[in-house]
Every structure is written in structure tokens, then in C-alpha cells.
Amino acid sequence: MAEQTPTKVQVAEYLDINLGTETWECNKCGHGLGAATQNYKEGCLIRDRSPEEIHQPIIEGEYTFAPDPGWCRIVECYCPNCGVLIDTEYLPPGHPLTHDMEIDIEQLKAKHAGNEEK
Amino acid sequence: MSIQEDIQEVIMPEFDTNIEDLFARMNPEPQTSLEEEYADEMSDIEFSIFRHKLATIATEGKEVMAKLGVSSALRSEDSGTGIYTACGDMSSAAAGVYYHALSGQLPVKYTLSKWGTDTSVRIEDGDIFFSTDPIYGATHTPDQIAFMPVIVDGVLVSWVSAVAHQADVGAMEPGLSAMSTNAWSDGVRLLPHKIGTNFGLREDLVQSIGNMTRVPDEQILDIKARVAACTRMVRRLKDLAETLGSEIFIGAVRRCVDDGRVQVRRRLMEFNDGTYRSTVFIDGVGGDMGLQRIHCAITKKDDKLTVKLEGTSPQNPFSFNAYASMPVTTLANPFFSYLLSDVPPSVGLLDQIEMEIPDGTCLSASADAAVSCSLWPTFLLQAAAHCATMKMAFDSDHRDKLSATQSANAVGGYGVGVNQHGLLAADLYVDPVNGSGGGARPDADGVDVFAGIWGNYMDTNDAEQLEIRGPYYKVYSRIARDGHGFGKFRGGSGQDTAYVAHKVPDALSHGTMGFGTKFPTAPGIFGGYAGNTTPGAYILGSNVIDLMRSGEWDAPTSTGDLVENRLCEGEYKFDYATYPALNVTDGDVWMMVGAGGGGWGDVLERSPQMVVEDLRAGVISDFTAKEIYKVAYDPESFMVEVEETEKLRDETREERKQIGKPYSEFIQEWEQQSPPEHALKYFGEFPGTVA
Known part of the structure; x- marks a missing residue:
């Protein structure tokens, strides 16, 4: 049987790239997350969290055993459809989010040409 | 000759x-005429x-x-x-x-x-x-x-x-000299x-x-x-x-x-072309606290990598700086221990890497700069490079070699002075650093008490040898509770340990070196959370030795247990992970909580059974099981309440969708924020530009 180019390639735990539409998709539910040439975070729901919600302080004062919420925030990116936590970033407040994956789509297509869908 | x-x-x-x-001299030299002439004398098997x-x-x-x-x-x-x-x-x-x-x-x-x-x-x-x-x-x-x-x-x-x-x-200080201000x-x-x-x-x-x-x-x-x-x-x-x-x-x-x-070329060809970025932050510079940014953008094209560090913070006036000859070597661990773990290590790797480091950063310091703690910013670079390269390699046949970042921060200590035998002695308490937690893997948790980010194949101290050589002994040594990044698979926890000074003839000079007190440095990956933060902590004039002698000492389950419940008398002190050398004497206690590796994936996808097993083993707290992993269980039997857990997790996913904001709306509010001014003393322009 002739091999077919897959329509989707999983490039991260919760991210696919649809080679046909050249878009990001949620790997859990297939929800579209925008153009694959852009940052997938632009298609996510974003939340700013105090790190103390995740890393519990043990004592009060300047050194609590937890990150300092004034210096450090947790930025979470969710799939708008299924709510899976796609990415977390620890950033100083106001620091730009990272464009962490900028994949060469043409090379990705060439690489997967002839592979069966995963 | x-x-x-x-x-x-x-x-x-x-x-x-x-x-x-x-x-540039880190790259291989051209072949000599003799090397070229005899390059193929052996068969492949030979x-x-x-x-x-x-x-x-x-x-x-x-x-x-x-x-x-x-x-x-x-x-x-x-x-x-x-x-x-x-x-x-x-x-x-x-x-x-x-x-x-x-x-x-x-x-x-x-x-x-x-x-x-x-x-x-x-x-x-x-x-x-x-x-x-x-x-x-x-x-x-x-x-x-x-x-x-x-x-x-x-x-x-x-x-x-x-x-x-x-x-x-x-x-100028014993051990690593965090406070150094120049090369001399x-x-x-x-x-x-x-x-x-x-x-x-x-x-x-x-x-x-x-x-x-x-x-x-x-x-x-x-x-x-x-x-x-x-x-x-x-x-x-x-x-x-x-x-x-x-x-x-x-x-x-x-x-x-x-x-x-x-x-190396063959392996790189298997990964997806593109640019992979990661940014991490260190919260001190040696003699002071303040944020510095380490940024790397790794562009992979065919069999070549270009690593750009534009956006990395400037050289600082203390010793958390490195010379430009060092950063490229920090790529050794993510490659030799992970992506190329089945390839014999050689400098052939570096021939495929071009690194662009702007002048005047903390990773390209001038010759007169203090670099006593050069490893700290380079560990951060390693954490960033680790994260970026793992994303590069996800869509390949080498997914089993990946992990979240292993711990990059920890509190290590040193003691210098006359020991109980009357001899001058110096030593590092490397347990919490060499015993840091490993990063979570695609199909398994990170290894507890694994190794520092700079090398996977090393051990912690032998406690008996340390106690023979220095006027102190170990009070406890545990796997740090909640000392890792949470996730579908969690990071490994570091070692949580404490020493008490004992039979100090005169005074023992003790201090610590570390970072990651206000800002964690082992990022999670694919939704996993980062490893823990670790302050410096010590107790002056404790009665631990008296409690031990009287049989009343109930060893703490963690440093958190000790400091939260004040299990011994004394003056409890907390500081940045690097605190200056201080003289300690009998009864003084210093605690060092090792840091853990980053988590992999969404916490709500973690097996509830693995959660209660961690809870039973004391590796996580009740808070983490309930509030992070959203697992309902019977506190007596540790049996998972399956339906209630599913309900809690569904509710949490719905809550995320309610609280999360569309990107543009989020950015509009987010850009109005900034850290306090004193946190940006050494940062350079905030937010500035990155590669």
C-alpha cells in the first residue's frame, strides 16, 4: 500500500501541527490554535498565577521556601476547548512570553512525506 | 623533544x-598531515x-x-x-x-x-x-x-x-567566593x-x-x-x-x-528544523540579590546548530559571571547525557555548533571580572539549552532520551577551619547539589537525588567520610518533600539535609553557595511545573546535640518540618541561598534543601495512584495531592476515590477555561506589570530584546 503524508504531526506533548492547514492543533481534542508560523500561545487561554498557589510557602517572611510572587509569576497556557495545560512559564511580572517553538513547516512536510499517519 | x-x-x-x-579554539583543529594519512588504517571493528x-x-x-x-x-x-x-x-x-x-x-x-x-x-x-x-x-x-x-x-x-x-x-572567601568583585x-x-x-x-x-x-x-x-x-x-x-x-x-x-x-550530524538531521527558545532567570549575582536573564535561541538547520544568547543580562560586579570560552561547553550535558547518550563523546559535537554571544554579558565577561561562581550563569544556560533542545527532538525516534530540565539550583555549603583532630581541613557539602533531582521523562518520573545539571554521573558525599574529616555530623538526610516540579510525570526531588557543628576546636568558617531562592531555575516542560526554590537556612545555638544525648530528638521529616514546628531551640535564620561565611561552633545547625527537576506534562494527567504513592512515601504533601493534582483519597488507607477525583479534575479544567484570558486581552494587562525596581538592578534593560 502506498504510504501517505500524515495530516498531523505531534511536535510536543499537547501540540500537533496540521500539515494541510499549517496550523497548531491541540493534541488532546484537535482544537485549532492558530497559524503554525505564529506562537501557539496566541491561540491559548492564558492565566497569570502567583507561584505560591503551586509551591506552598513553609514560613512567613522574605524567604518562605517558595518563589517570591513579586519577582516571579507562573504563566499558564490552556487549550480553550478541553482545558489541558499546554505550557507553563515562570517569568518576572510583565516579561514577554517566550516564542519557544518556531518550526520550519516546509522541512517538517518534507520530513514526514511518505510516512503513515501517527 | x-x-x-x-x-x-x-x-x-x-x-x-x-x-x-x-x-573558537574549542572547535577541532584541522587534521595534521599524519592524522590524515593514517585516518583509515583501522577497520571499523578495530x-x-x-x-x-x-x-x-x-x-x-x-x-x-x-x-x-x-x-x-x-x-x-x-x-x-x-x-x-x-x-x-x-x-x-x-x-x-x-x-x-x-x-x-x-x-x-x-x-x-x-x-x-x-x-x-x-x-x-x-x-x-x-x-x-x-x-x-x-x-x-x-x-x-x-x-x-x-x-x-x-x-x-x-x-x-x-x-x-x-x-x-x-x-577572598573560603570555598567558592561569591562576594569576589574582580579576578584578583x-x-x-x-x-x-x-x-x-x-x-x-x-x-x-x-x-x-x-x-x-x-x-x-x-x-x-x-x-x-x-x-x-x-x-x-x-x-x-x-x-x-x-x-x-x-x-x-x-x-x-x-x-x-x-x-x-x-x-552528531546524522543525529541532528533527525530533528525538526526551526528555532527553539528558552529563557531562565537567576535571582542573585553573588554579593547581592537581583534578577539576571539567561536567554538562548537555538536554530537548527540541517546538521548545524546556531546558538544565540542575545538578551542575556550584562556582566555584574560580583562573581556570577563566566568567560566566553565556557558557555559552549555547557551544551555537553544535554547532548552527551541525553540526545547523544548512545554516541561516544568527542569534540566533534562542537564543530556543528556556532555560538553567538554579545559582548559584555554575564556569559562573556571581561578578563578582569570575578568568575569564582561562573558555573551559576552557565548552569542556567544549560537549563535553557536543555529545554530548547528537548523541544527540538520531540518529533523524532529519540523521544525516549528526553527529559525536563534537571535541577539547576541548589544550596551547597563549605566548611573551612581546624577540625576535631587539630588539622586544617576544608570541604564542600555537595550532597544537596550532587544529589539534585533529575528531570521528568516522557514516560517516567525524574530520578530522586540524581545529580547536578552539570554532570549526570557523580555521587553525593559519603556521610561517614565527611564526619571523620570535619567537626560536624549529619542530623538528617531525606528526599525533599515537594522538592520537584509537578506534572504528569514529576521531576526527581533533591536531597534535604542538615549538619550540626560538633567538637569545633576553635571556629569553623561556614557558608553556602547557591541561587534559586526567589526564582526557580529548573523549568518544567509541556505544562509541567518548575522545580522548587531553596533559601539558605541555619540555626545558631541550637540544643540538637543535647536532645540527641537525652534521647529526646525526633529527627525531622524535612527541613520544612524542622523550621515550621521549631523542633529544636535556637535562633532560626533565613537568607539567600548564597550567604557570606560565618563562624559556627558547637550546636549550630545548617540546613540545605536540594532542588528538584522540572515536571513533564499537565498535573491533571498524572496517575492518581502515583500521587498517593508519593504521598505515602512523604515525597509530596497533602496540599500537593489535593490542591495541585486534584486527587481525592482516604487519608487512612490512601485509597484513591476515583469518581471524586475525576469530578475534581473536570471542575479544574472548567475553572481554567473560566479564568484563562484570550492572548491579546492577557497581554494588554500583563504588559502593565513589572518586578520591583530593586529586583532589576542587574537585569539590563527590562524587558529589552532577545534573539
Whole structure:
């Protein structure tokens, strides 16, 4: 049987790239997350969290055993459809989010040409 | 002996000791005419056996150093040995710490270039060389390198090195000197130079080096341990070269570099082209607290990587800086221990990497900068590079080699003074750093009490040996509770430990070195959370020894348990992970909570059964099980309440969708925020631009 180019390639735990539409998709539910040439975070729901919600302080004062919420925030990116936590970033407040994956789509297509869908 | 003409042609005329250009010399030199002529003398099978012999010889050298060394770093194999071509390119290594072997290239090349034809020095069979200069491969002053040529029948065929961290190097503070403000306060800086001939040390020189430190006897013994490692490797390599013939040996040693390059290229071709970025933050600079950014953008195109560090914070006035020759070596661990873990390590890797470091950053410091703690920003770079390269490799047949970042931060300590036997002694408490947590994997949790980010193959201290050598003993040693990044698979936890001073004859100088108190440094990946943060913590004038004597001491389950419940009397102190040296005496306690690796994936996808098993083992708290993992369970039987757990998790997913904001709306509000001004003292322009 002739091999077919897959329509989707999983490039991260919760991210696919649809080679046909050249878009990001949620790997859990297939929800579209925008153009694959852009940052997938632009298609996510974003939340700013105090790190103390995740890393519990043990004592009060300047050194609590937890990150300092004034210096450090947790930025979470969710799939708008299924709510899976796609990415977390620890950033100083106001620091730009990272464009962490900028994949060469043409090379990705060439690489997967002839592979069966995963 | 005169250096062969073909080597002189390659390495001698062009060696530039300008600091900005040195990292270019980390790349392989061109083949010499002899290397080229004898490159293919061996069959593939013969070459494979040869390369395995080199690895075995390097490992034997490392074991010799560990057995004979005195300082903790040597004994715990926080060290590296390397085997090089006659021109100084790394052909094989044993770790310990791979970057030690990689950076060992520079002193070898420097020696060839500077002293090879200098009639007052020269390079002879049995010569022993030594260096502690961070500009020429020592990475920071405590990373001392012994290295020796391998000469057979008057022909230079190879070099070997043995590198390990020394506990005290006569800096302005004992141990690592975080407070150093310039290169002259970092401790002994010795250019690559000869300290022995004919396989024997010059005792006058070795004693002089010892005399520059606070603890001469340890320094001298540890030099001898490094040299013993080198002489063992030289003996083995000479035997091998004599059996094979010098020319064939030279060709095969070089082939390790070229074959390594071929294998690296092949592996890189399997990964997706693109640009992968990661940004991490360190929360101190040595003598002060403040945020610095380490940013890397790795562009992979075919079989080449370009690593750009634009956006990394400026050089700071203390010692959390590194010279430009060092950053590229930090890529050794993500590659040699993960993505290339099935490929023999060689400098062939670096031939595929181009690194662009702007001038004046904390990773391209000027020659007069303090670099005593150069490792800290480079560990952060390693964390960033680890994260970026794992994303690069996800869509490949090598997913099983991936992990979230292992711990990059921790609180290590040191003690220097007269010990209970009346002898001067210095040591590092490497347990919480060498026993940091591993990163979570695609199909498994990270390993608890694994290793520091700089090297996967090293141990923690042997508690009995530490207690024999220093006036203190361990109060407890645990796997840190909640000391890792949470996720579908969690990071490994670090070691949580404490010491109490006991039978201190006079005063013991104790301090710590670390970071990651206000900002964690081991990012999670694919939705996983980062590892924990770790402050400095100690108790002055505790009654722990009295409690132990009376049998009333109930060892804490964690440092958190000790400080939260005040399990002993005394003055409890908390500080940044690096606090200045202080004099401690009997009863004083210092606690060091190791840091853990990053998590992998969404916490709501973690098996509830794994959650309650961690809870039962004390690796996570009740808070984490309930509030992070959203697992309902019976607190008596630890049985998971399946339906209630599913309900809690569904509710949490819905809550995320309610609270999360569309990107543009989020950014509009987010950009109005900034950290407090005092946190940005050393940051550079905020937010500035990154590659």
C-alpha cells in the first residue's frame, strides 16, 4: 500500500501541527490554535498565577521556601476547548512570553512525506 | 623533544589568547598531515574496539582520582578526565562532568602554542602540567586541571587531563567566593605551566601552590590525585600506542573526533528544523540579590546548530559571571547525557555548533571580572539549552532520551577551619547539589537525588567520610518533600539535609553557595511545573546535640518540618541561598534543601495512584495531592476515590477555561506589570530584546 503524508504531526506533548492547514492543533481534542508560523500561545487561554498557589510557602517572611510572587509569576497556557495545560512559564511580572517553538513547516512536510499517519 | 612539524603547522602560529576568540579554539583543529594519512588504517571493528579502550582508560583515570582525592568533589566524582589528539582536541572522556574534559582542550592548546618551542619550558615525555586559570579552561578557579603529554619514541601522540573542583583556593572567601568583585579576589590563578618532569612532581612548586590556599595539605594531596590519574592514563595509552604503532594510534585518536562529528550530524538531521527558545532567570549575582536573564535561541538547520544568547543580562560586579570560552561547553550535558547518550563523546559535537554571544554579558565577561561562581550563569544556560533542545527532538525516534530540565539550583555549603583532630581541613557539602533531582521523562518520573545539571554521573558525599574529616555530623538526610516540579510525570526531588557543628576546636568558617531562592531555575516542560526554590537556612545555638544525648530528638521529616514546628531551640535564620561565611561552633545547625527537576506534562494527567504513592512515601504533601493534582483519597488507607477525583479534575479544567484570558486581552494587562525596581538592578534593560 502506498504510504501517505500524515495530516498531523505531534511536535510536543499537547501540540500537533496540521500539515494541510499549517496550523497548531491541540493534541488532546484537535482544537485549532492558530497559524503554525505564529506562537501557539496566541491561540491559548492564558492565566497569570502567583507561584505560591503551586509551591506552598513553609514560613512567613522574605524567604518562605517558595518563589517570591513579586519577582516571579507562573504563566499558564490552556487549550480553550478541553482545558489541558499546554505550557507553563515562570517569568518576572510583565516579561514577554517566550516564542519557544518556531518550526520550519516546509522541512517538517518534507520530513514526514511518505510516512503513515501517527 | 621538539614538537613534530605537522603539529606546529596546525596549532602554533595561530593560537590567539584573546579572551573573546578563545571559544573558537574549542572547535577541532584541522587534521595534521599524519592524522590524515593514517585516518583509515583501522577497520571499523578495530576502530570501535580502540575507541572503547580509550573510554575505559579515561574511566580508569577518573576512578584513580576519586580513590586518591581528599576533597569532596574528587571523591564524589564531580570531576572529569579527557583524552586528546596531539593537537589538543577531545577524543574521549569520562564523566563525572563532561565539560571539564571539553574545557581541558584550552590549556593543552595553550601549552602547545606557548611552551612547545620555548627552550626554557619545552614539552618532554613524563612532563606534568597544571592550570587553574578560568580563561584557559579551568571554568572557575577551583576547577584545577592536571594534564600530560603522551610521547612514544620521541613522537607526541596524545594528551590526557584530569579536572576536579578544589574546596579552597585562597580566594577572598573560603570555598567558592561569591562576594569576589574582580579576578584578583577569585583565588589562585595559575597559567598552564609545568610542575613536574619525568613522571615526578617538582615538590617546591607543589608546596608553593599549596601555600597559596587556606588548606595546603589538601591542595597538595589533591594535585597528586589528579596527577596520579594522568600518569595512569599516560601509561595505558603508551602501551596501546606502542602496540599499534605511533602513526596508527595518532590516526585513530583523531578519527574519534571526525567519526564523532559524523554521528552528531546524522543525529541532528533527525530533528525538526526551526528555532527553539528558552529563557531562565537567576535571582542573585553573588554579593547581592537581583534578577539576571539567561536567554538562548537555538536554530537548527540541517546538521548545524546556531546558538544565540542575545538578551542575556550584562556582566555584574560580583562573581556570577563566566568567560566566553565556557558557555559552549555547557551544551555537553544535554547532548552527551541525553540526545547523544548512545554516541561516544568527542569534540566533534562542537564543530556543528556556532555560538553567538554579545559582548559584555554575564556569559562573556571581561578578563578582569570575578568568575569564582561562573558555573551559576552557565548552569542556567544549560537549563535553557536543555529545554530548547528537548523541544527540538520531540518529533523524532529519540523521544525516549528526553527529559525536563534537571535541577539547576541548589544550596551547597563549605566548611573551612581546624577540625576535631587539630588539622586544617576544608570541604564542600555537595550532597544537596550532587544529589539534585533529575528531570521528568516522557514516560517516567525524574530520578530522586540524581545529580547536578552539570554532570549526570557523580555521587553525593559519603556521610561517614565527611564526619571523620570535619567537626560536624549529619542530623538528617531525606528526599525533599515537594522538592520537584509537578506534572504528569514529576521531576526527581533533591536531597534535604542538615549538619550540626560538633567538637569545633576553635571556629569553623561556614557558608553556602547557591541561587534559586526567589526564582526557580529548573523549568518544567509541556505544562509541567518548575522545580522548587531553596533559601539558605541555619540555626545558631541550637540544643540538637543535647536532645540527641537525652534521647529526646525526633529527627525531622524535612527541613520544612524542622523550621515550621521549631523542633529544636535556637535562633532560626533565613537568607539567600548564597550567604557570606560565618563562624559556627558547637550546636549550630545548617540546613540545605536540594532542588528538584522540572515536571513533564499537565498535573491533571498524572496517575492518581502515583500521587498517593508519593504521598505515602512523604515525597509530596497533602496540599500537593489535593490542591495541585486534584486527587481525592482516604487519608487512612490512601485509597484513591476515583469518581471524586475525576469530578475534581473536570471542575479544574472548567475553572481554567473560566479564568484563562484570550492572548491579546492577557497581554494588554500583563504588559502593565513589572518586578520591583530593586529586583532589576542587574537585569539590563527590562524587558529589552532577545534573539
